[in-house]
Amino acid sequence: xxxxxxxxxxxxxxxxxxxxxxxxxxxxxxxxxxxxxxxxxxxxxxxxxxxxxxxxxxxxxxxxxxxxxxxxxxxxxxxxxxxxxxxxxxxxxxxxxxxxxxxxxxxxxxxxxxxxxxxxxxxxxxxxxxxxxxxxxxxxxxxxxxxxxxxxxxxxxxxxxxxxxxxxxxxxxxxxxxxxxxxxxxxxxxxxxxxxxxxxxxxxxxxxxxxxxxxxxxxxxxxxxxxxxxxxxxxxxxxxxxxxxxxxxxxxxxxxxxxxxxxxxxxxxxxxxxxxxxxxxxxxxxxxxxxxxxxxxxxxxxxxxxxxxxxxxxxxxxxxxxxxxxxxxxxxxxxxxxxxxxxxxxxxxxxxxxxxxxxxxxxxxxxxxxxx
Numbered sequence: 001x002x003x004x005x006x007x008x009x010x011x012x013x014x015x016x017x018x019x020x021x022x023x024x025x026x027x028x029x030x031x032x033x034x035x036x037x038x039x040x041x042x043x044x045x046x047x048x049x050x051x052x053x054x055x056x057x058x059x060x061x062x063x064x065x066x067x068x069x070x071x072x073x074x075x076x077x078x079x080x081x082x083x084x085x086x087x088x089x090x091x092x093x094x095x096x097x098x099x100x101x102x103x104x105x106x107x108x109x110x111x112x113x114x115x116x117x118x119x120x121x122x123x124x125x126x127x128x129x130x131x132x133x134x135x136x137x138x139x140x141x142x143x144x145x146x147x148x149x150x151x152x153x154x155x156x157x158x159x160x161x162x163x164x165x166x167x168x169x170x171x172x173x174x175x176x177x178x179x180x181x182x183x184x185x186x187x188x189x190x191x192x193x194x195x196x197x198x199x200x201x202x203x204x205x206x207x208x209x210x211x212x213x214x215x216x217x218x219x220x221x222x223x224x225x226x227x228x229x230x231x232x233x234x235x236x237x238x239x240x241x242x243x244x245x246x247x248x249x250x251x252x253x254x255x256x257x258x259x260x261x262x263x264x265x266x267x268x269x270x271x272x273x274x275x276x277x278x279x280x281x282x283x284x285x286x287x288x289x290x291x292x293x294x295x296x297x298x299x300x301x302x303x304x305x306x307x308x309x310x311x312x313x314x315x316x317x318x319x320x321x322x323x324x325x326x327x328x329x330x331x332x333x334x335x336x337x338x339x340x341x342x343x344x345x346x347x348x349x350x351x352x353x354x355x356x357x358x359x360x361x362x363x364x365x366x367x368x369x370x371x372x
Contacts, residue, residue: 001362003259003355004302004336009280010259011351012338013043013366014304015051015358017255018237022052025219025236032225037061037080037212039234042345043354044368046074052237059102061232065089068096068103070369077101080212082168082232084108084132084140090119097125104128104165108141110148113155113162120161129156130168130212135193136186137172144197150204157206166210166229167201169194174217178290180247187218195227220248240344241298245287251298251306256348257338259302259355260320262331270324272331276339277318279350286342296320297339303360304338312339 003012022038029036038052041063049060049071059078062068068079077100085093085105097103105127107113113129120127131153134141142149157164171190177183190213198208213225214232216239225231238256239249258280264273286294299310299322309325320339324330331337341347348354348368356364 003338003357003360003362006259006355006362008259008261008336009276011348011354012257012259013238013354013356014255014257015356015363017253018048018051021236021239021249021253021255022054025052025233026054028219029231032222032228032231034225034228035059035230037230037232038237039063039082039214039232040067040071042234042238043348043366044070045354045366046070047356047366048237049076059230061234064369064372065092065096066369066371069099072096072099080104080130080168080232082106082170084112085116086112087115087119090116091123093127094119094123094125097127102128104130106130106132106168107152107156108132110152110155113152113159117155117159117162120159126161126163128163128165130165130210131156133167133169133194133197135169135171135190135213137170139172141169144193144200149197150201150206153201153206153208154204164206164209166208166212167194167198168210168212170232171213171215171218174215175242175246176289177217177246180221183217183221183246183248184223187222188224190215190218191222191225191228198227216243217246217248235345238344238348240347241294241340241342242284242287244298244340245290245294251340254340254344256344256354257300257304257340258297258347260337260339262333262335262337263319265330265333267330270326270330271313272322272324274320274322274337275318276320278315279317280347281312281315281320281339281341282343282346282350283315284341284343284346294342297341300338300340302336302338307337
């Protein structure tokens with residue numbers, strides 16, 4: 001079957017592009033002298049995680065315990081759950097930990113650390129744990145310059161049923177960058193803040209085994225990771241329209257698209273209606289800091305070639321509206337197109353499965369983890 005023969009809307013993974021992206025990131029990790037612990041949240045699949053490790057069952061990062069369970073069942077043994085944990089998830093995390101050789105959790109608050117220590121002691125499990133550090137994203141993590149973070153790390157290090165792994169951060173502010181050069185500067189901050197915090201802990205007698213950093217924009221741009229032990233990018237496996245707009249990749253690197261077809265046409269308005277709406281593409285506004293009129297994805301023909309000037313102008317639940325420039329021929333009813341979503345992680349999570357293709361031929365199907 002060819003991509004053009006699939007029903008629409010349909011998520012499509014270009015396996016050649018994904019493999020190329022993953023080889024490139026693995027090579028960067030080796031060049032930078034760090035372990036690659038890829039995030040699987042973008043695709044949420046066993047097959048994708050193996051592609052990220054060149055076919056092996058290597059260490060991974062997850063955003064949900066559902067992802068951790070899926071990977072544990074497939075034989076993966078070393079998982080970091082990279083969202084600060086709270087008490088209602090402790091029992092589920094312990095269940096996953098019993099199925100793995102290593103599970104690491106995140107905390108960034110003393111109350112969570114105290115509750116986790118009590119739970120682990122009562123349940124008779126030993127849980128790995130990182131302190132989450134805020135390196136400028138202002139979403140979560142301890143202040144690396146405050147006393148609370150050091151106290152938290154000391155408490156975790158001394159807990160009987162907790163295995164203090166080290167410090168971890170995510171430079172979410174990198175998504176405000178416009179260029180690879182700006183992302184490189186953010187990567188330097190991400191590195192310096194986290195390594196500096198780790199060294200401060202070591203000076204207080206707290207052993208820090210791991211210094212973990214990483215986002216796709218920073219890891220595509222960084223040129224020095226001295227003091228860092230591992231990186232955790234994830235979006236790079238698929239990339240998306242946002243990453244291309246800020247210089248992390250090119251459109252030719254984007255491995256995830258949504259096949260769609262034209263269901264309506266208005267020559268007077270220079271518009272075509274497609275059957276991929278917000279529930280197929282997500283409603284992520286994309287890189288509006290780069291281009292306020294960017295739209296909700298980049299339009300390709302069915303063979304995967306960019307169609308310049310065409311724009312996904314609006315989305316409703318099951319419909320999208322394309323604006324077609326003057327001089328271009330409006331596509332006919334039923335015409336197939338492909339859209340590179342603004343945010344592949346969100347768009348992929350909307351689909352129950354992905355058609356996997358090589359060179360336009362469908363060669364398989366992947367089913368992602370669902371739920372939390």
